[in-house]
Amino acid sequence: MKRVLFGVMAASAGLTVAAEYKAEWSDLNRYPQAEWISKAKFGLYWHWNYNSIAGFNGWYGRNMYNGPDGYVFKYHKEKHGDPAAFGYKDFAPLFTAEKFSAKQWVDDAERIGAKFIVGMAVHHDGFDLYDSSYTPWNSVDKPPHIDVIGELAKEARKKGFKFGATSHLAWNWTYFSSFMYPDKYDAKKAPELYNIHDPEKGPSEAWVKEWYARTTELIDKYKLDFLWFDFGTMDKGFSDQYTAKLTAHYYNKSVEWGKTVALATKVGFENRKSQVHDVEHGKFGYIRYPQWMSDSTLNKGWFYMGAEEDPKQITGEFWLYQLIDIVSKNGTLLLNIGPKADGSWKEEWKQELFRMGDWLKLNGEAVYGTKPWHRYGEGPTHDGDAEHYNLGRNLTKDDVRFTRKENALYATVCGWRGEPINIRSLGRKELPGLEISTISMLGSPDRIKWELKDDALSVSFPEKPPCEYAYVFKIEGKGLFPERAPEYLPVHVEPPKEKVAALRISLPGDHQQLSVAEVVAVGRSDWAKINRVPEAEITMSSCETDPMLAADLNMNGHPNMHSVARSETETDPWMLVTLPEPMNILDLEILGGMEHWDEFAKEGKIEALDAAGKVIHSWRVKECLEEQKAETEYLGLSG
Template sequence: MKRTIYLLACIFCLLQASAQNNDLSWEELQKQYQFPQWYTDARFGIWATIGPQSVPLLGGGWYARHMFMQDVGSQQFGKNAYEYHRKTFGPQSQKGYTEVIHQWKAERLDTDELVRYFKSIGARYIVVHANHHDHFDNFASTYHPWNSVNMGPHKDIVGLFEKSTRKYKLPFGVSSHDDRFLGWWLPAFGADTSGVYKGIPYEGRMTKDDGKGKWWDGYDPAQLYGLPPEKRTPEYEAEVKKNYMLRQQELVTKYNVDLLWVDGYGFPYGNYGKEVFRTLFNNSLKRNGKIDAVGIAKVDKEPMLVKDIEAGVAEEILPYPWDGIFTFTHWFYKEDNPLMHNARSIIELTSDIISKNGNMLLNVELKGDGTIAPDHKEILDDVGKWININNKAIYASKPWVIYGDNLNSCKREIERNIVNADKDNVMKEAQKENFNARTANSAPYGHDEVRFTTHGKNLYIFVLNPATGSIDLPSLGLTSQEHPGKIRSVKMLGSHEKIHFRQDNERLTFDIPDKRPTPYAVVFEVQGAIQ
């Protein structure tokens, strides 16, 4: 125990020593930090996810874990992984996750074309997946040999996206999900409980010597999976945390990251993760003369960090920036299930999020070859058309005094839609907003439910499920408690159609034409309501 305490003390001394090299402390950074305008104005970003787990077509977003589980228990989104792996790659005791890594080539990845396309559909910043719970780095990592430059596609995925994002003059971000790998990988140390290969250990128990003659000859599986559970000591786990910190610090400095998003609840590995964010902010300060970077995490009461809500939305207008993250089905591309979201649900969610002072970060599940699946691209095309039509109401928008009117027009789901996550952990750790979002299968909104944003003196009304006819909004009546001004005009964005309206003490009434610029939510610009 004394040795453990001494080792931990040494590590934190090193952290403190690194803080002496002219970097500002967390508290010093806080005194001058303001959320960058590029982020608060953006409102819509694209997150591109790709990795070895993009190769298997079935098995859910945690494929690397579930491929070693004959019984996935409550994590049913991974129920297809074990059998798919056995049939596609071979028995887990002979062909483990290393084979999946080896078969990942990203042979059609064109980051220039992808970033150009993402910008064309309205993205104001780009985020790329840097590492997942599988403990595999998508960049040229000095501190971790299991990375995409050394193996798999032999490409610096993060570096390619960073170069392309700079080319198209967009802020560049990365996501990191690595701090839970020790527990997440535990099934890799098991064995089949039945069948021909019963009792034969999985790949997690292989050693460096087992790689002789194989493609991964010279690499140590223990650096990918971690040591077998019975060999882990406090000293070893402290080294894992230090390695995590060094890898992520290299990530944010080598690629001059503008945004770092981390998974889990709280700082990854506590102070080690906090130190990574400190490096992010100090690096930005040195590069830009001011802190122009964004950190995103599920961390409360940290005024320098954007609040992350996973697959969910805030229930009210928040006074600080936050983001909602969404994906079509799984975080990695899979063909297990029907799409959870379509253009309609993404557009409705975006309208809801920005009305409450948030940003939509939409995940694009790239296929293993680096391309976008055709059915996903159809959705993205439609979302992009809608954003480009209504960009005046989106970019640099601010909330109004309330986020919407005629609320709760459809039945709310009682159960949270928890997918691609450990339900027990979510219910224990996550705040109620996480996984609370509507999906493509949710009951439609009523025809009169709306969301609001503002830009300067203009008020924007998002009619979520428009229908031809008139609509009444009590919040815009002259004597309502929101105190709107006398409205001078109502215009539909993307159209020259004349809009008839009438405002009295009780309500604003205006017509929704039959001919509209989009089949989805329609947006009206109102002048005079904001005085």
């Protein structure tokens, strides 16, 4: 591909930026969230590059240089020779992709039930799978000599799918340099690929400029509907000058294109109100507004890892249950598959996912285009704490998950039952004034028997199951959608810029009981956003229940299954959450418990304390909720 001079390209890109959005986080938060991704619910993408050739380790390109004691180093030396003689660059001629077909990938994704398509544009190794102007290490100039992103975009859009890309490039600065220096192995022979330097110094401005140029070219060339960033942008070299500038470029391009795009990130971007919050191979334990996404992987290593896979996770049943749970909490699942180096997928993986697709073809009405109910579900299984690699378990026949669309409520029971299921969330006591007109099971012609009781709605199953895995009751009538708060009161707080050592939550006044379902204070680990509250010390002015329940998995207010920290009824009750260390909080949410939520909404107070116990910032819950209401519809995103 013809090369362009860096300075010329950067200058040209600057001239095309539209004026609608400034490179300032406060202004970028004006950008509307993309409703299409919230409606789509399920997307598919792929990890595929030189790592797929070895089929042994997800970070093979990096770990093969981890010295003589490293297990990947030993494997590589045995299979391919010493890295000095056969390095990562030498996999290039082997990446022939003779079975790759973008059409087949997109056709199979459609058969699985995905509603948007995403391609991995570049991983940490810096090999671009598109027609890049900035590095010779791309899939057009090197084998397989295919514009992978271009081909996928073309086939996806033929079918009317939105198309996006993931970029893992930011961490390329550290990927190889963590283990390898210029005087070792084969780095000097391919400096454009290995990007070798002293990793302790952090990304140079020249490198961050290259990252910006390569990423804006990716955006512009393929007119991306969706862009997802992995970690790396939290390093000090990635200042707002570049991350905010790139976000403004993307948003302004979308205005020029006449469409709303979706940006998803983990760290390094501060426009949290306009982007899609991402959790890697994990999920929330509660209904979260605004929308969020779980990017998760079918196979263990993200890239193809041969026989190293976990068979328990590679089933249509497991991933369908994850999708059902995620959607009930206002999330979207972006599922990764690791193809073989030749571009084919393991046939058994494909067949398992096709079973998931069969279910969605019959029951998709309860998934696509839905919104959460005021309660995500009931039953024994409650997983998810917004931490990466904490996806959770399979659901059971005693678990129910709820979604809503127009005038219908969908209750998905996650297993076949010979006996009726009693849905306590739909009893008369829970929903006074409920009048049910019809109940049907999607895919079944049989008339469904049911009985509305004070403590539950009892629903019988038909004689034969219409599908595998999970069974959807469509419920219609009056009083299904009461005008009331959800089972907890989520209060999103804009965190202070200063380091926070503790949080104080209080409810001023006489005869008050403070109820806190969960506290979420997201801090930064080495490379991901993690809720640090489970590591905190939590105390209360008085204790009716264990204060540490505020750090437990939220039970979402299920009858008789509360997981809520409560004070006794007293004057000015309070809770103190002492974090494991003073930290910069990236995201802060307080979930008021279902008891006395009205008082907490009107009178509650939240304070951030420094290490000396001094209040550095305070918020009134009422003001926070008023701001939230202005930003999004509380019981569902508009449209």
